Amino acid sequence: MPGIVDQAEARRISKAIDDKLRPSPCRVGGTRSLEEETRLKKGCQRCYNLFRFPSASRTLSQKIPVPDDYSFVVMLLGQAESGKSTLQKQFQLYYASQTLDRERPSWRPIVFFNIIKAVRTILEELDWEFSNQADQSFSSLVNLGPNWPDEIGHIRNRLLPLITIEDNLASELSNGVTVSGGRSGVYVRAGWQALVTPTRSWPLSDIRNSISSGKTGVMADMAARQLAESQDDIDRLWQHPAVKALLRLRKLRLEESASFFLEEIHRLSEPDYLPSTDDILHVRLQTLGVTEHTFDIDFAGGRYNWLLYDVGGARHAWVPYFDDGAYLSLLPSLHSTKSGRFFLCRTQHCAMASVWSQGVLLWSFPSSSAVFCPGASPTAVIFLAPISAFDQYLEEDPRTNRIDDSLQLFTAICSNKLLKNSSLVLMLNKTDLLKKKLQAGTMVKKYITSYGDRPNRYDDVSEYFRAHFSQVHKRKGQARQKLFVHFTSMLDVTATQKIIVDVNEAIIRSYLGQSGLA
Numbered sequence: 191m192p193g194i195v196d197q198a199e200a201r202r203i204s205k206a207i208d209d210k211l212r213p214s215p216c217r218v219g220g221t222r223s224l225e226e227e228t229r230l231k232k233g234c235q236r237c238y239n240l241f242r243f244p245s246a247s248r249t250l251s252q253k254i255p256v257p258d259d260y261s262f263v264v265m266l267l268g269q270a271e272s273g274k275s276t277l278q279k280q281f282q283l284y285y286a287s288q289t290l291d292r293e294r295p296s297w298r299p300i301v302f303f304n305i306i307k308a309v310r311t312i313l314e315e316l317d318w319e320f321s322n323q324a325d326q327s328f329s330s331l332v333n334l335g336p337n338w339p340d341e342i343g344h345i346r347n348r349l350l351p352l353i354t355i356e357d358n359l360a361s362e363l364s365n366g367v368t369v370s371g372g373r374s375g376v377y378v379r380a381g382w383q384a385l386v387t388p389t390r391s392w393p394l395s396d397i398r399n400s401i402s403s404g405k406t407g408v409m410a411d412m413a414a415r416q417l418a419e420s421q422d423d424i425d426r427l428w429q430h431p432a433v434k435a436l437l438r439l440r441k442l443r444l445e446e447s448a449s450f451f452l453e454e455i456h457r458l459s460e461p462d463y464l465p466s467t468d469d470i471l472h473v474r475l476q477t478l479g480v481t482e483h484t485f486d487i488d489f490a491g492g493r494y495n496w497l498l499y500d501v502g503g504a505r506h507a508w509v510p511y512f513d514d515g516a517y518l519s520l521l522p523s524l525h526s527t528k529s530g531r532f533f534l535c536r537t538q539h540c541a542m543a544s545v546w547s548q549g550v551l552l553w554s555f556p557s558s559s560a561v562f563c564p565g566a567s568p569t570a571v572i573f574l575a576p577i578s579a580f581d582q583y584l585e586e587d588p589r590t591n592r593i594d595d596s597l598q599l600f601t602a603i604c605s606n607k608l609l610k611n612s613s614l615v616l617m618l619n620k621t622d623l624l625k626k627k628l629q630a631g632t633m634v635k636k637y638i639t640s641y642g643d644r645p646n647r648y649d650d651v652s653e654y655f656r657a658h659f660s661q662v663h664k665r666k667g668q669a670r671q672k673l674f675v676h677f678t679s680m681l682d683v684t685a686t687q688k689i690i691v692d693v694n695e696a697i698i699r700s701y702l703g704q705s706g707l708a
């Protein structure tokens with residue numbers, strides 16, 4: 191991978207991976223039935239998983255002997271947009287769906303914000319094409335004809351009242367939180383839902399009442415009205431050949447969920463629109479700091495408390511926490527979660543951030559990387575790596591490939607001594623997007639030179655990435671640390687929920703093994 195290893199090392203790893211990828215069922219070990227053996231020989235991924243993660247395939251039949259006051263602490267880590275909060279929503283949907291139902295109204299203005307941001311981005315890009323069209327390249331390239339600037343200009347004028355709402359809506363939703371660098375966005379901390387819709391009304395009739403009685407935010411109301419008025423123009427813009435050309439030829443990067451929302455604009459503009467589960471899973475909303483979620487999980491005849499920590503992955507989202515101060519300062523009020531486990535500190539001169547608990551330094555890390563550790567070492571870390579991002583670069587550092595960045599973060603996590611007893615779950619996420627990109631002909635080797643001339647097919651590409659992450663764990667991981675790997679598409683509810691159950695069971699088994707309770 192560019193930036194991780196030098197050329198000779200890249201060739202060595204590449205060869206090792208090729209060797210590993212050659213069908214070799216024996217390497218997964220375990221006792222196999224004839225049928226399983228045969229399927230394994232044919233390269234069946236499910237069989238491979240069964241042997242690689244045997245715990246996930248069996249069911250615990252007895253209540254497990256966990257101390258009464260023990261909580262399974264699980265941290266979700268990974269770069270920005272890797273899908274951590276989406277996985278948290280899937281946990282909530284599975285284990286506490288009534289709380290997700292209660293929160294539905296609070297997602298409504300966030301959906302509106304996602305739409306407005308997409309519309310603004312498209313118009314800005316078209317403005318750029320328009321003002322730089324002296325060479326006529328865009329028009330002639332896509333055969334748009336001479337009138338497209340006028341057509342878009344009219345739509346743009348009608349959409350201006352909508353897009354001017356964006357910043358104020360972001361500020362209302364973020365409750366005044368902004369990040370440096372002038373980025374527009376919605377950044378949320380734990381408990382934001384209650385701020386956005388104070389009534390948290392449910393069922394639908396109550397929501398209609400709360401919307402009509404003005405109990406939702408002022409800007410959210412205004413956005414709803416403007417969307418209702420602008421829906422036809424948004425649709426016209428989205429369907430316009432100039433926009434399709436932008437997406438196709440200029441590789442315009444909208445948020446991944448933008449097309450989902452723009453396709454559905456008329457449904458989302460209904461006066462009593464309430465976000466569906468699919469809408470909530472598609473929403474893009476940046477997490478700021480750490481949010482804590484508690485679930486009671488019924489399992490094998492017992493009830494267990496899980497504390498899930500969702501950590502914001504964007505580097506710039508951490509910037510507000512690292513402002514002036516020449517001394518090591520404790521900032522517990524900003525960073526402690528409900529259970530008061532986190533303390534974040536910084537030293538100005540070495541640009542390191544540190545995590546403290548009860549006066550003990552737990553972890554230090556460069557302030558540019560977003561890792562965080564709870565007061566006690568977590569039972570498990572779930573690391574999400576979006577493998578569809580092979581052709582993308584970090585927003586905060588356009589030279590760093592996103593897969594490369596994920597590998598670096600994963601290396602830091604595997605080698606962190608504080609996590610030596612934690613189970614590690616690696617979710618190679620966004621496989622649906624990866625498939626789409628490969629089908630559309632995007633070549634992996636163009637962005638990941640070490641991929642070489644391997645076939646540009648999903649099975650080969652996904653296995654290649656899995657092998658790379660596994661190599662990191664093998665080289666940097668610690669003896670007692672187990673690694674469980676899953677390919678995921680976090681928007682697929684059925685598949686993800688099955689994986690969640692498997693992962694939970696694997697974590698519990700691993701905990702029992704570590705603590706000698708098995």
Ligand SMILES: Nc1nc2c(ncn2[C@@H]2O[C@H](COP(=O)(O)OP(=O)(O)OP(=O)(O)O)[C@@H](O)[C@H]2O)c(=O)[nH]1
Pocket residue numbers: 268269270271272273274275276277446447471472473474475476477478501502503504619620621622623678679680681
């Ligand atoms: N197509 C697709 N989209 C996904 C998948 N997982 C997450 N997304 C989308 O990716 C976007 C980012 O997901 P988040 O869960 O907000 O990412 P995050 O890691 O919490 O990001 P930060 O809070 O900024 O650290 C959202 O719009 C999700 O709907 C996936 O497997 N497939």
Ligand SMILES: [Mg+2]
Pocket residue numbers: 274275276475476477500501502503
């Ligand atoms: Mg998040």
